[in-house]
Every structure is written in structure tokens, then in C-alpha cells.
Amino acid sequence: MKMPRPAVWLPPLLSFGLITGLLEWTLCSADIPEYLLPHPSSVFLALIQNGAELSRAALQTAVAASTGLLASALIGALIAILLCTHTWVRRAFYPYAVFFQTVPIIAIAPMLVIWFGYGLKAVIASAFIVSVFPIIANTLSGLLSSDPALADLFQLYRASKTSSLLKLRIPSALPSFLTGLRIASGLAVIGAIVGEFVADTYQNGGGIGTAVVIAIKEQKSDKVFAAVLMASLLGLTFFALVNLLSHLAMRRWHMGEIRE
Amino acid sequence: MKHNRPPPPGQNDEVSAGIYLRDIRRIFSGQAVIDGLDLDIAAGQFLALLGPSGCGKSTLLRLISGLDQPDSGNIDTGGNPHLGYVFQDASLMPWRTVLGNVILPLELTHGNREEYVPAALQMLEAVGLAGAAERYPNELSGGMKMRVSLARALITRPRLLLLDEPFAALDELTRQHLDEHLQQLWLDLGMTVIFVTHSITEAVFLADRVVVLSPEGGHVILDAPIPLPRPRQHAARVTADFLGQVQTLASAMNSGAFPA
Numbered sequence: 001m002k003m004p005r006p007a008v009w010l011p012p013l014l015s016f017g018l019i020t021g022l023l024e025w026t027l028c029s030a031d032i033p034e035y036l037l038p039h040p041s042s043v044f045l046a047l048i049q050n051g052a053e054l055s056r057a058a059l060q061t062a063v064a065a066s067t068g069l070l071a072s073a074l075i076g077a078l079i080a081i082l083l084c085t086h087t088w089v090r091r092a093f094y095p096y097a098v099f100f101q102t103v104p105i106i107a108i109a110p111m112l113v114i115w116f117g118y119g120l121k122a123v124i125a126s127a128f129i130v131s132v133f134p135i136i137a138n139t140l141s142g143l144l145s146s147d148p149a150l151a152d153l154f155q156l157y158r159a160s161k162t163s164s165l166l167k168l169r170i171p172s173a174l175p176s177f178l179t180g181l182r183i184a185s186g187l188a189v190i191g192a193i194v195g196e197f198v199a200d201t202y203q204n205g206g207g208i209g210t211a212v213v214i215a216i217k218e219q220k221s222d223k224v225f226a227a228v229l230m231a232s233l234l235g236l237t238f239f240a241l242v243n244l245l246s247h248l249a250m251r252r253w254h255m256g257e258i259r260e
Numbered sequence: 261m262k263h264n265r266p267p268p269p270g271q272n273d274e275v276s277a278g279i280y281l282r283d284i285r286r287i288f289s290g291q292a293v294i295d296g297l298d299l300d301i302a303a304g305q306f307l308a309l310l311g312p313s314g315c316g317k318s319t320l321l322r323l324i325s326g327l328d329q330p331d332s333g334n335i336d337t338g339g340n341p342h343l344g345y346v347f348q349d350a351s352l353m354p355w356r357t358v359l360g361n362v363i364l365p366l367e368l369t370h371g372n373r374e375e376y377v378p379a380a381l382q383m384l385e386a387v388g389l390a391g392a393a394e395r396y397p398n399e400l401s402g403g404m405k406m407r408v409s410l411a412r413a414l415i416t417r418p419r420l421l422l423l424d425e426p427f428a429a430l431d432e433l434t435r436q437h438l439d440e441h442l443q444q445l446w447l448d449l450g451m452t453v454i455f456v457t458h459s460i461t462e463a464v465f466l467a468d469r470v471v472v473l474s475p476e477g478g479h480v481i482l483d484a485p486i487p488l489p490r491p492r493q494h495a496a497r498v499t500a501d502f503l504g505q506v507q508t509l510a511s512a513m514n515s516g517a518f519p520a
Contacts, residue, residue: 029409149351
């Protein structure tokens with residue numbers, strides 16, 4: 001990957017400076033109290049003051065989110081293959097996969113505590129539940145949309161179902177799977193944080209979600225925003241890692257690689 | 261696999277298959293695309309199928325290959341000949357090298373892959389791509405991709421080669437080049453060839469015999485031998501004989517009512 005030119009990274013940097021500057025000035029001149037909406041400068045200050053604590057919290061959330069994401073990638077891909085190879089199973093169960101995608105995780109998160117108890121397991125389950133469906137949906141569509149001419153060729157040479165799956169369908173589905181993984185990576189972080197809202201044990205200080213909850217209780221709004229900023233950074237890191245993985249997996253294809 | 265030079269085309273059943281079609285009918289959603297077609301193709305013959313889009317040329321190829329079944333009628337291809345099929349798009353696997361793409365048919369029919377590397381390299385040399393074995397499809401030009409597709413179709417040493425407007429998407433110069441190359445491959449290997457095209461000059465340049473199908477119902481409206489000497493050179497395209505043949509076919513296609 002080449003380093004992007006200044007023309008690419010300069011505009012967002014400038015707009016960021018402009019927006020935070022304007023916000024700072026507006027909040028100061030309008031005399032809005034800090035507890036209602038903290039000044040950007042206070043948020044940065046809180047981020048620096050609580051840097052060690054928030055980094056450790058982010059790491060804890062990252063462990064839960066990445067475990068959930070990994071489980072989603074494996075189980076989601078396997079479910080997609082099952083749905084692809086068994087038409088009846090697909091017709092019977094795919095509607096549920098679509099339906100579950102619309103269930104808001106925040107509404108069922110308290111149930112996860114009942115099922116898994118307080119702690120890491122419930123947090124991982126929350127990350128898994130929100131991230132598995134985009135992987136199933138994307139991988140399945142990739143598995144089902146391989147080049148029809150190649151499918152004809154496999155039929156012509158009397159390829160078995162297994163070799164069609166291994167040599168045609170699964171490789172064809174790789175770009176779609178990676179698209180699903182990219183969507184899932186952001187969702188897994190959100191899922192883990194929501195899980196921490198309800199299920200964290202506060203052991204070792206807890207994750208980012210826990211830090212947000214504690215800061216709200218302490219009415220430290222600057223720390224709330226600092227934690228939110230940290231959560232965004234974490235999501236961005238996940239996204240970047242998955243992009244890197246896509247790049248490595250697809251570098252031979254070139255054309256299928258998505259640049260953003 | 262032995263690579264002895266095969267006997268000259270036209271009489272040997274080992275290298276070529278004769279095809280006999282009787283009263284073929286194929287109906288798609290109530291409409292007969294092919295309705296009562298009779299056609300005999302001698303073993304080793306190079307036949308060009310000419311006709312406007314939607315006249316059933318591609319359907320006919322699919323029926324002969326066994327990818328599609330007729331609603332009624334008989335198709336006799338002399339048992340089960342090795343088939344080669346070239347589609348309008350090169351339809352290569354972007355995740356495999358050129359070599360991996362060419363080897364695919366042998367891999368699917370025989371299993372072991374490594375064993376056929378020499379045969380695949382030899383076939384790549386035959387289509388003029390000796391140096392490109394380790395490259396990936398996206399690094400190739402349209403013409404080179406088509407050569408890979410041709411090598412893939414020929415790797416099993418088919419007795420019957422079916423080509424469905426293979427060079428239609430290429431520029432004129434590349435196309436003429438590939439026409440000459442295809443002629444040479446046919447002279448060397450001696451299989452029966454059915455070549456679908458909508459270019460009259462391409463049909464005249466390549467074929468022993470040109471069959472024109474009607475726009476509707478897939479009837480034979482013209483069945484003409486092309487008695488030009490072989491090998492036909494690029495310069496042959498501007499001789500009076502060549503242009504005379506083109507003229508005859510063009511007027512037949514325009515009138516659409518030429519007696520068979």
C-alpha cells in the first residue's frame with residue numbers, strides 16, 4: 001500500500017481543526033456549562049489525563065470484540081456454506097438470518113447476562129451476535145454468484161459438488177466475505193461496548209463501555225467524550241486491520257480490491 | 261498423455277467427432293428458439309455458425325455440449341467426446357495463475373494437478389503464451405486472456421471444440437491475429453470445431469463450411485462450403501475469391517430467405 005498524498009489526508013485534517021476550533025469558540029462565547037457539553041479542549045485534556053486507564057480499557061474491549069469477530073468470521077462463513085449447499089436449509093432458515101439482523105442488540109443485551117452471567121462471556125456473545133449476520137449475508141451472496149460460465153465449465157468436466165465448492169464457490173466468495181468482515185469489524189466493537197454496559201464485572205477496571213458508564217455516574221462529561229473518542233479509535237483500528245487483511249488476501253486479484 | 265502429432269484433419273475419429281442433429285426443438289417460455297433443426301457435421305470439419313443475435317446459435321452449442329437438453333429431437337456426438345468450450349468472455353479464475361487456469365480441466369477430470377504441469381506448459385506455448393504461466397489474469401490484455409481460455413479448452417485434447425463468439429469483445433487486429441492462431445491450432449490438432457460468430461469475414465476466413473441460421477426458429481437458411489485453400493493467410497482477406505464468398509453470405513443474411 002502506498003502512502004496517501006497530502007491532497008488526500010490534508011482536507012479531513014483541516015476540517016477537523018476547523019470544526020473543533022469553531023465548537024470551542026461557540027461553547028466559550030455562549031457560556032454553555034462544561035457538564036452539559038464539554039469543550040473540545042477539556043475532552044482532549046481528559047483523554048490525556050486518563051490516557052493510561054482508557055488505553056487499558058480499550059485493550060480489554062478489543063480482546064472481547066476481536067474474539068467475537070473471530071467467532072463470527074468462522075461460524076458465519078460455515079453457516080453461509082451450509083446455506084449455500086443445502087437449498088432447503090437455505091429456504092427454511094435464511095429468513096431468520098435476515099430477521100435477526102434487525103433485532104436491536106441493546107434490547108436483548110440484558111438477557112445475555114441471564115444466559116451467560118456477568119463477565120467476558122456475555123460481552124463476547126454481544127459482539128458475536130451483532131457481527132455474525134453481515135458475514136453470513138455477504139458470504140452467502142458471494143457463494144451464490146460465481147461466474148456462470150465457470151459454473152458451466154465445472155459441469156462440463158463433471159466436477160463433484162465438493163470440488164465445485166472448494167475450487168469455484170469458496171474462492172469466488174472471498175471478496176464478499178471480506179466486505180462482510182469489514183462491516184462486522186465495526187459492529188463487533190459496538191456490540192462489545194453495549195455488552196459491557198450491562199454485563200461488565202468491573203474486574204481490572206473494565207472495558208470502554210464500563211468507563212463510559214462510570215464517567216456518566218460521576219458526571220464527568222469530558223471523560224465520557226474521551227471514552228467515546230477512544231471507542232471510535234478502536235473501531236477505526238479494527239476497520240484498518242481488516243482492510244489490511246483484505247489487501248493481503250486479494251493482492252493477486254487486484255481488480256477485486258476495494259480502495260477507500 | 262502422449263503428444264504425438266495427430267493425423268491430418270477430416271477423417272480420424274480418434275481426434276475428432278462427427279455430430280448428427282435430428283429435428284431438434286428447444287423451447288424457452290413458450291417460444292421455440294430452435295424448431296426442427298437438422299444438421300450433420302463431419303468429423304474434423306471446421307464449421308462456422310452465423311446468424312443475428314437471438315437466432316439460437318448459443319443455445320445450439322449448449323445443446324451439443326450437453327449443458328442444456330432439447331425438448332425433442334436427437335443429438336448424436338458419437339458417444340461422449342472430449343469437449344472443449346470457449347465462452348464469449350475468457351471467464352478465467354482471477355485467484356489462479358495462468359497455469360492454474362489452464363490445468364483446471366485435467367485437475368477436475370483426473371484429480372492430480374502436478375502431473376499435468378508439463379502438458380499445460382506445452383499448451384500455453386502452443387497458444388503463444390509460453391512466458392506468462394505464472395502471471396495472474398488481471399495482468400493480461402483481453403487478447404491474452406482469450407488465449408488462456410483457448411489453452412484451457414484444448415488441454416484435454418478435445419475431439420470437439422465449441423466456441424461461442426470467442427473473439428467478439430476484442431479489437432479487430434487482435435481478433436484477426438487470434439483467428440489465424442486458431443486456424444493453426446485446428447490444423448495441428450485436427451478436432452471438429454463449431455465456431456459461433458456474427459462476423460461474416462471471420463466465418464469465411466476460418467471455416468470449411470458456413471451455416472446461417474434464421475433469425476427466428478433457428479432454421480438453416482444457408483449451408484455453404486468455403487473452398488478456399490489452407491492455411492489461409494492474412495492477405496487472403498482481400499482476394500477476389502474471399503470477398504466473393506463474403507458477398508454471397510451477406511446477401512443471404514440480408515434476404516433471410518435463401519433456400520437451404
